[in-house]
Amino acid sequence: MKVSKLISALAALSTGLLALSASGSAHAIAWYFQTPASKMAAEIDWLHQVVMWIILVIFVGVFGFMFYACWAHRRSVGHKAEQFHENTTVEILWTVIPALILIMIAWPVTKVVIAQKDTSAPDLTIKVTGYQWKWGYDYLKGEGEGISFVSTLATPREQIEGKEPKGEHYLLEVDNEVVVPVGKKVRIIVTAADVIHAWWIPALGAKQDAIPGFLRDIWFRAENTGTFRGQCVELCGKEHGFMPIVVRVVSSDDYSKWAGEKKKALAAAADDPNKQWDVKELIARGEKVYAGICVACHQATGQGSPALKAPALAGNKFVVGAEQGPIDTVLNGRPNTAMQAFKQQLSDTEIAAVITYARNTWGNKASDVQPAEVKARRK
């Protein structure tokens, strides 16, 4: 009676869960590695399956014994306990056999570990820098050398807060994708500017912690074209869940085309630091910079966040005070806080614009800051 009740309860529960999962979303349920897009990812997959099968066989064997004993050696069926409590042969066997199995596993694994570490002779070298909370990319060597951009989450805030339906690539989309050529060995040099982050593309089998002050490297060679997505995998503060990584693998021709266009676009976008800007233009430009970077801590209302030690900018005497104060803070950051040095990430114009914006929004009123003044404060 009891057993049948339990089974019917379980059946009801699982039906409920199935209904729930069906209603959840149109997405297929992901339950295993993404389809490998590199030989390394395929080998990782293969190693995982080998180990899983070995484990499964041992697991079924050992617990076959346990459940058989639970069934056949019960007191309720009148089984009398035997009193044996050691057997040297058996004990040696079950020490030696697992050791041999482990050696069997270790051998092929060792070869993959060594291959994974071999970052020599790359076709393209890209430096990745983790920032709170975005990724910076610098194409250091190979075709496209000199390309440099910052890549941030493209999912709108409204989707995250549930005010808009969530898009297909919710939390896995960025404004600037990393583009690499198919079939080429790409070396990724990973570092960070503030705290530890980790760069990961599951389908390429490439993951590396980004450690501030240190350079580490990994490599991958994509086997097929496509867009591959990953996320930061080392807790790096408030927006840790919102700094994805997107790599687009394209054919060699497409890559050359992209690299050429990107370079031109970067050159065109580069502002002349000596140009005199109109205040309205500066504020409009600054609003964009603020929404992309500063808003994470200082908030859209300029009220800041005590939890992040981010002071309110609205009504802040320092912000509306002497111009070099805010300029130095944005250029060089504040030690031991999430306020990082932005001199690498932002141009003189962008810094001038965002400071002008902060000095003239939320009721603040102060003089504008021109790019030339920022340039003068750079050391």
Add this chain to the structure above:
Amino acid sequence: MSAVVHDHGHAHDDHGHGHHGPYGGIMRWITTTNHKDIGTMYLWFSFVMFSIGGLMAVGIRLELFSPGLQFLDPDRFNQLTTMHGLIMVFGAIMPVFVGFANWQIPMMIGAPDMAFARLNNWSFWLLPFAATLLVLSFFMPGGAPGVGWTMYAPLTVQMGIGMDLTIFAVHLLGMSSILGSINIITTILNMRAPGMTLMRMPLFVWTWLITAYLLVAAMPVLAGAVTMTLTDRHFGTTFFNAAGGGDPVLYQHIFWFFGHPEVYIIALPGFGVISQVIPAFSRKPLFGYASMVYATSAIAIISFIVWAHHMYTVGMPVTGQLFFMYATMIIAVPTGVKVFNWVATMWKGSLTFETPMLFACGFLFMFTLGGFTGLVLSVVPVDIQMHDTYYVVAHFHYVMVAGALFAAFAGVYFWLPKWTGHMYNETLGKWHFWLTLIFFNMIFFVQHFLGLAGMPRRIPDYPLMFETWNKISSLGAFGMGLAQLLFLYIVIQTIRSRVPAPQKPWEGADSLEWTHLPTPVPYHTFEVQPVIK
């Protein structure tokens, strides 16, 4: 028969009671130096912390029920994951086994009390202050630290004053553990009854002896790591800052040099409990007692040379990766020996399945599952793919919850009749087991899939393809939380029950507390040493 010794002990006890009983009321608990009172306080403390940490887990799962941000802002979410981890590890799981040690070790080796009775009082009373600091950190400007229970530098430098409270709490917890361990080591080495040689001690005592050594060796390392964090935060040092010649990865090396032995500090006493429970309900002596002792010692020693397997993705040299992979694989051998021994103990026994045995079987099955996923993670390339994903979360919850917590439940049901003098309600106990088992697997089994599919840990929001498993996991968490209320009810019902328990309710139990002491155990026991033949 034991009855002779029992009568003698009992007569003596009555005599003792007349002269120096405990204070009444609250003063009894504040001033007590009695190992049983202190054990009781450890157990209740750990249940309170288990409830607080559990509530935090429910909060985490509530936020993760659906994609998007609903209940918690990301900062609060990070604070909850951090404090859930710290409270469960240092506030719930470690103290529960110290509670067992206090109650059981003197009774199992025939000693009247712990070696340093006042020190024992002090090592307990440090804990409520540490716990208060941890909880208070939520109410500081900036809230509790949101850095993960591992407290990696340099993120810790950005935190508010809550981080400092947490550091001081870790200092207090470490002091408490070290004092407790010194007490346990001294008690076991010096206060065994005549005839209780080391190799005749119950395995629970053995595992605690080894655990206590691990604690004395590992806790100061953690204290060092958090103190360096403290001076980096406030006194201008740069241990973990490259700009001043330091290295953030150094913190991880120090932390995990403590952290991996810590895994076994949590697991070994549980192994000890299971090694008492399985023979008792199999009515058969423990298989391979000597090899169990050697395997436990081997695990303890190897646990000090595997730490960097938590750090495969920091970018170690290839020789470092290979060394730590091989060492990690080796630790599977003695762990395997223990599992084989437990199964061999059940083999051809005469098994019954009261609640302690159910929890022991649940432990055996699921701890082994957690051990196997640990073997998967020892493989460097596979680990690199799964590092910091939900696969790791699933893996260590199988070890910590299905391992340590299930062993603690087995121990509570096993010894509750001895401690309270009353039998618990067997039917309710079985309900507690099955509900906990089902809901536990509902929470954590599916997290293996999440990890394989690539969901990072410690994120408050996730891409849409992870939604289904997260929903199942969250529902399991709510059920698991409710099931623990049943446990509280069972324990209170047992304490208030009027059904007396026999001296030895478990037919196959054979250690001194069952054979030599009445139920309930008197306030003072073994005032005259028993002689073990």
